[in-house]
Amino acid sequence: xxxxxxxxxxxxxxxHPERLVTTAFLAxxxxxxxxxxxxxxxxxxxxxxxHIPGSVKVDWHxxxxxxxxxxxxxxxxxxxxxxAKGISRDTTVVIYGDKSNWWAAxxxxxxxxxxxxxxxxxxxxxxxxxxEGRPTTTDVPAPSSPAQYPVVERDDAPLRAFKDDVLxxxxxxxxxxxxxDVRSPQEYTGERTHMPDYPQEGTLRGGHIPGAQSVPWxxxxxxxxxxxxxxxxEAIYEGEKGLTPADDVIAYCRIGERxxxxxxxxxxLLGYPTVRNYDGSWTEWGxxxxxxxxxxxxx
Amino acid sequence: xxxxAASAGDLxxxxxxxxxxxxxxxxxxxxxxxxxxxxxxxxxxPHLADHRDQMEPVAECQSPLFLMVEVDATQTVHLYFDAPAxxxxxxxxxxxxREGLEGLSAPQVLAVPDDVPNRLGLSAxxxxxxxxxxxxxxxxxxxxxxxxxxxxxxxx
Numbered sequence: 001x002x003x004x005x006x007x008x009x010x011x012x013x014x015x016h017p018e019r020l021v022t023t024a025f026l027a028x029x030x031x032x033x034x035x036x037x038x039x040x041x042x043x044x045x046x047x048x049x050x051h052i053p054g055s056v057k058v059d060w061h062x063x064x065x066x067x068x069x070x071x072x073x074x075x076x077x078x079x080x081x082x083x084a085k086g087i088s089r090d091t092t093v094v095i096y097g098d099k100s101n102w103w104a105a106x107x108x109x110x111x112x113x114x115x116x117x118x119x120x121x122x123x124x125x126x127x128x129x130x131x132e133g134r135p136t137t138t139d140v141p142a143p144s145s146p147a148q149y150p151v152v153e154r155d156d157a158p159l160r161a162f163k164d165d166v167l168x169x170x171x172x173x174x175x176x177x178x179x180x181d182v183r184s185p186q187e188y189t190g191e192r193t194h195m196p197d198y199p200q201e202g203t204l205r206g207g208h209i210p211g212a213q214s215v216p217w218x219x220x221x222x223x224x225x226x227x228x229x230x231x232x233x234e235a236i237y238e239g240e241k242g243l244t245p246a247d248d249v250i251a252y253c254r255i256g257e258r259x260x261x262x263x264x265x266x267x268x269l270l271g272y273p274t275v276r277n278y279d280g281s282w283t284e285w286g287x288x289x290x291x292x293x294x295x296x297x298x299x
Numbered sequence: 300x301x302x303x304a305a306s307a308g309d310l311x312x313x314x315x316x317x318x319x320x321x322x323x324x325x326x327x328x329x330x331x332x333x334x335x336x337x338x339x340x341x342x343x344x345p346h347l348a349d350h351r352d353q354m355e356p357v358a359e360c361q362s363p364l365f366l367m368v369e370v371d372a373t374q375t376v377h378l379y380f381d382a383p384a385x386x387x388x389x390x391x392x393x394x395x396x397r398e399g400l401e402g403l404s405a406p407q408v409l410a411v412p413d414d415v416p417n418r419l420g421l422s423a424x425x426x427x428x429x430x431x432x433x434x435x436x437x438x439x440x441x442x443x444x445x446x447x448x449x450x451x452x453x454x455x
Binding site for chain 2 (some may be wrong): 098
């Protein structure tokens with residue numbers, strides 16, 4: 001059982017409107033059978049200060065990442081996590097979070113590695129819900145009847161790029177295999193190795209992958225944390241950077257979280273069929289042996 | 300596992316008490332205690348609220364945090380923090396350091412071991428990356444105390 005699609009005209013402009021819901025639609029359907037709302041934030045305590053009534057927390061670091069191997073959960077542990085959160089394979093999952101849904105998009109991308117059929121983002125995320133004065137609560141929902149999520153192994157190939165995939169396309173980034181660097185301009189040029197005001201994450205060298213074009217992820221987000229209209233997104237990625245839907249795109253950032261946001265924009269809002277997220281990103285590339293980097297503003 | 304009481308023995312009493320409180324709790328309750336701390340972080344006093352630009356940004360934190368240390372004429376340390384409500388983890392770390400260090404003497408603050416953030420038992424629940432922010436705060440607090448408690452030495 002899943003929720004109907006949100007018929008809002010703002011969503012209809014996108015290639016896959018079924019991947020988004022508006023705050024009004026979510027408010028109307030809160031508590032519906034077959035819906036689980038998931039909050040996924042950068043700040044591990046933010047959910048506990050107040051969240052959308054009935055929503056459950058999924059923490060990107062402690063719950064979605066494998067704690068030993070640098071990788072995501074395997075199928076068995078994802079099934080256990082989903083079951084504990086009350087999510088079945090046919091549940092409609094709506095994910096929202098802080099920072100213009102940046103971490104929510106990351107969670108959605110991980111759900112997508114397991115092929116969860118109906119997973120959507122709340123357009124505008126936590127900020128818009130709160131700005132509109134909609135209700136929040138600190139009550140954590142009691143696990144109702146625990147769901148039975150099947151063990152589905154991850155299918156990384158369509159959505160995830162690895163270092164060797166990236167290495168293989170150096171020199172071909174203008175031939176339909178573009179790389180998009182979504183970090184801040186200072187990280188791209190090599191001036192700094194982490195976001196302004198963010199932690200150092202142990203990268204030996206600053207710069208970008210040769211041939212990668214710079215499109216900071218937040219350019220896709222409007223002031224109110226919603227996604228920009230399709231025409232504006234096309235102006236950025238196609239008008240300015242020359243991408244086309246026929247391209248085989250790889251996006252990266254520092255650990256793969258910001259590039260999940262861009263992955264969502266290209267794959268679901270603009271409808272590009274082949275977009276992958278390189279989650280190793282700069283923390284791998286900037287430290288790897290025998291890989292080239294580029295400095296400065298030019299790709 | 301290290302006995303929490305043993306791992307707090309080299310800390311000032313008020314900071315040791317916090318480390319022991321965290322150590323006595325389950326992981327889930329430690330997060331709740333961190334949330335309680337985040338709620339207790341005091342507002343900036345008026346003389347700083349209007350001069351946030353004079354405070355030091357802590358780049359290691361995931362969310363914007365500013366801190367200011369004052370060392371008064373008796374060499375007593377006072378700590379002030381500013382972090383948004385949307386950053387409760389960062390506020391919680393700041394609040395722990397404020398309660399643990401406020402009112403101590405400059406030498407006492409400088410003697411606090413740098414690994415205090417790792418003694419709260421939060422690594423698994425909060426992640427080591429997020430704890431970096433607290434280490435960054437402590438580092439900057441100690442640097443400011445050093446600068447502000449020895450003006451004569453610095454000038455000579």
